[in-house]
Amino acid sequence: MSGLIESATAILGASEKRLEVAARNVANVSTPGYKRSSGFSQILASARVGDTVPDIVERKDFMQGKLISSKNPLDLAVNGDGFFQVRAGDQLLYTRQGQFQLAENGAVVSSQGYVLQQAGGGDLVLDNAAVTILDDGAVLDDGRPVARIGLSAPAAGATLTALGESHFAAGGTMEEVADPSIRQGMLESSNVAMGDEMVTMMAAMRQAESGARLVQVYDELMGRALTTLGGAR
Structure with missing residues (x-):
């Protein structure tokens, strides 16, 4: 069951970093020449259960701004x-x-x-x-x-x-x-699109919720295991 909690940790860590990047993009929506960062979803999708959270390298979107x-x-x-x-x-x-x-x-x-x-x-x-x-x-x-x-x-x-x-x-x-x-x-102008950043934030929040549910499942399984072991004595 250790893989379950490690998977939850990876999901929660990745969602937190995605939120941080999206928040930075939003904060610079009015900064001339600013280029938005992205790239967390691909790295999270490639992670396997039991892996530690990898160092995530931000990718810059160099698309022309207005x-x-x-x-x-x-x-x-x-x-x-x-x-x-x-x-x-x-x-x-x-x-x-x-x-x-x-x-x-x-x-x-x-x-x-x-x-x-x-x-x-x-x-x-x-x-x-x-x-x-x-x-x-x-x-x-x-x-x-x-x-x-x-x-x-x-x-x-x-x-x-x-x-x-x-x-x-x-x-x-x-x-x-x-x-x-x-x-x-x-x-x-900045190439940040507020609508895209809001979608990213909502997706990160949903991922965080799924990670939290895994933690809850882990707690329930551990509780059942302890109850079973206690009753066997």
Whole structure:
């Protein structure tokens, strides 16, 4: 009967983690560039009775979010493939959260203070925020080209690991997108669908209920066994 309680523990643990991920998705429904997490149901379905709860790796859904106009000239949205490259200290990160502003030193930075990188590398520094950014990432100041913003995508075999809400660290080589598409004065919204997250939460709650019923059955069986053993003396 030990397998019964282990199975219940696995179900309860997986349902709890699914609820945690769904709650995080809901909390970031308004975060620009946020990509929803998923993937718990497949791992739970592959578990066998008696297995311990496996470490569950969250899978990111990189589906394009809707583009929303903001009128801010340094708000940028990726239309299609690719990520902005930003510098956080000595580390390069990748994001589709395109809310940027001009720092005192002229660097174009995110709300976290990460510096937007140019195509080919190097901080993007401007004299003013009144620039025109073309779809291919070219930055024009009074009609004069001054820089170009590139987009990066994982090369074959490379992976992206989520760091915080909307930033990723690259595991492997990142390649520059050959034909980038950037929209100035727009932001990409989160790709979280509230209806989907509510369905996920309800499914996780039903799984938790089934796990609780297994625990109840285990308790009843143990009670009967103890009663039988006690009566046999």
